[in-house]
Amino acid sequence: MSRVRTTCPYCGVGCGLVAEHLPEGGVRVSADADHPANLGRICVKGAALGDTLGLAGRQLYPEVDGGRVPWDAALETAARKLQETVREHGPQAVAFYASGQLLTEDYYVANKLMKGFIGAGNIDTNSRLCMASAVVGYKRAFGADVVPCSYRDLEQTDLIVLVGSNAAWTHPVLYQRIAQAKQDNPALQVVVVDPRRTATCDIADLHLRLAPGSDAGLYAGLLRAVCEQRPLAAAQFAGQEAALASAQGWSVDNVAHYCDLDRDVVTDFYRRFVTAPRAMTLYTMGINQSSTGSDKCNAIINAHLASGQIGRVGCGPFSLTGQPNAMGGREVGGLANQLACHMQFVPQDIARLGRFWGSERIAATPGLMAVELFDAIERGEVKAVWIMGTNPAVSLPDSDKVNRALAACPLVIVSEVSAGTDTGRHAHICFPALAWGEKNGTVTNSERRISRQRPFMPPPGEARADWWILAQVARGMGYGAAFGWQHPHEIFCEHAALSGFENAGRRAFDISGLADLTREQYDQLSPVQWPVNAAHPQGSERMLNEGRGWGVETRLTMVPVTPQRYREANAPGLVLNTGRYRDQWHTMTRTGTVPRLMQHSPLPRVAIHPEDARRCRVTDGQPVKLTSPCGTMTGFAQLTDDQAPGTLFAPMHWNRQFASESGVNSLVAGHCDPHSGQPESKQTAVTLSGWTPTWQGWLFSREPPALPTSISRWRLAQAGVTWLRLASDTPDCGSVQAWAAARGWQLQVAQGEGMCHLLAWQQGELQLALYVGSRCPEVDSDAVLAAFAIPPADPAARHALLAGRAAQPAAAAGRMVCSCMQVGENAIREAIEQGCDSAAALGRALRCGTHCGSCIPELRAILAQRVRVTDRSDQSAR
């Protein structure tokens, strides 16, 4: 049984994992106890990686115009068409749109081809939607994109402020580290700043439930509070006077008003920060995804600079990266407004890069950033786009427009691991890429730590590494000499050499210490934090030591900030916040097909405060429609006071393969930050209305059914059986019945006032089961799914199945809470009834929460509800 140490392909925590082939087949994925990012921890998505390795749904061979072609033909077509576009319309008519899920080696090659040889700046990345504002924040403050902190700081601090981060679900292993640190040191305080009450609040000493988009006001007030306590010496930082002046008006009263917080809560937060010996702010999408995200980042950094909470152990403004290699993208120059290895669009750097790459065609000006890029495609200015490792048809704002732009673009090339994605459907040329477990290279996590992703599976079908595909096309375009690598190790060494090339301490990103690795050393590379160079041969845990700059020419800078909430703050309607579910990854192309990961939140829910629901006459679980000037989406109402009145939350995940109209980005306008180009994905003004479809219900089918577009549908994951939630305003559901009848299947129908149940049989095997009504019928889905494998034996059992029940009903599991140990809400409530009074007790009784621990906040929430109910019944007894 071979064991391969590798790195997780999901979030930017960058956990070390161990993959083992099991003798009975399959792969077990577990935590690497020795990796410094996770020290033996793992989360539910990481633990379920073994279930994502199947080849169903994979893109396994190259295609041109929808037909399978040999590799040579696909590569030749791509190279020729790109060359033609450049020849006829110039290099600016070509663009690449890449991803923080590519390996550093892939990314380096993509950037080199576009900026070095095609000669335009037009390579941007989904990281534009993710951490572009964080990059601007760091560059303005430190003169370079330098993350000053390390995960080890989390165990050596006194205060952790999580701002706009739901780490319990999105950086689960870091969250577990914080939870453990707090258990080991009860003096460690945790503050959560988020307009929603989230699972992350479970360990919070204080939750600031501020008004959406008001964070810059909160931090401007903090800067003022810090300086009142500890005035700054004159000219300690560049820009200091202007920054302090901009914070002057932010008294506690003004902050409380602006952020819609209690005065006492604001004072409490400021007191904790000002008195903490060591403090960290961890921030993610609630800050970055804003039309003023860069300023919000600098508002946070300003407070850290002024308080001296920076460049020391346990201190600092720490931007957590989302994707496994968002950081690698920043290093290789994957963003359109930077050059490779932290070089800038300035004459010296352009010339330097030309010398190193041996090219006279280096892009002279920044290229188009993501949202602008797709606008330029729509206008017909960009005529050829190569999309790799990202699904912009789902994830970019104003996605209906993005789809229109791609549909009209003369040349769309897509490198993908999944077949038939929403973006892939627009492709003229489709390249099959290697997936996690097959590909080979490096990634960099949030704390600048470079780790190896190592292959443990053979390449399937004709899939090839992204770097290889790019290099072949580059050769086809005539740039062969610069793209001649045989192995990712050679690319990595070139990248490392470039980072040190004529650097002399002027560029923070320097891994020249790794430029001479042998293939064997590269294969064995231990996780290491950059910079790695002659001065720091073992890497660097922390940058900006003692609050000084990171290199020879840096001066730390404070940036004046004028707080602004969000672009549509004055538009009528409710404000829609969007983000992540615990068990799904982005546009679901990989996690959506894993039943275990689908159980926690099988449908896209729109979280609504009960007051708003009452006003809009929406009931819990009801289908709802959201509308904005850009488009519409449908989801299912989830009434909860975790949501503040006036606000909604919907997941970003659902694509068109999983739902006919549940993409949130159909609603989101592409308002971008003027400095970073990052779109405001967190605040969109929308109107909400309840939808009472004429009929709705469930369809289970062995064969994917052909349904008319008038029926809205949501797919739930189940291997072998298509399982759909349906809703429609068409008069009846006759089209499904007609479809089944046309196949000559034997139909068993129960029809009544406002309901129709239908089973279709062929030679004793269940082919299809439909349960619909004017209200959504309750159906025991486990029983129905089981009947596809083992048909019910007797008429009574068939009758029960027609009613949507099992012949002998088993105890229903209820909503799945612990995906790892498969423990549902009903069993948890039962165990609480029996006396379990803590998450630990539940773990002992049912094993829930004992594997990855991601569900512990929910276990505690169910326990807390139970306590509240008991309190209330005690009171009524009195």
Ligand SMILES: Nc1nc2c(c(=O)[nH]1)N[C@H]1C(S)=C(S)[C@@H](COP(=O)(O)OP(=O)(O)OC[C@H]3O[C@@H](n4cnc5c(=O)[nH]c(N)nc54)[C@H](O)[C@@H]3O)O[C@H]1N2
């Ligand atoms: N399970 C899971 N984990 C993931 C991912 C995934 O798809 N699924 N994706 C990864 C990626 S790429 C990323 S970028 C990260 C994102 O990680 P996070 O940023 O933690 O995730 P989000 O859910 O996008 O948003 C975080 C929080 O911002 C809050 N927020 C919204 N508006 C505001 C505001 O105005 N102020 C403040 N303070 N907060 C606000 C939201 O309510 C939400 O709770 O997750 C990574 N991890």
Ligand SMILES: Nc1nc2c(c(=O)[nH]1)N[C@H]1C(S)=C(S)[C@@H](COP(=O)(O)OP(=O)(O)OC[C@H]3O[C@@H](n4cnc5c(=O)[nH]c(N)nc54)[C@H](O)[C@@H]3O)O[C@H]1N2
């Ligand atoms: N409304 C709203 N929109 C958002 C966000 C939000 O919070 N709200 N968050 C934004 C953020 S932070 C992010 S990071 C983006 C993410 O958005 P996307 O990047 O569009 O999401 P993914 O589903 O991860 O898309 C990655 C695609 O690459 C494929 N893939 C995986 N590995 C490889 C590989 O090695 N090679 C190749 N060639 N392909 C591969 C996958 O099958 C998948 O189709 O979404 C952004 N959009």
Ligand code: SF4
């Ligand atoms: S925390 Fe992130 S990196 Fe670690 S196992 Fe989970 S998804 Fe993977």
Ligand SMILES: [Mo]
């Ligand atoms: Mo992200």
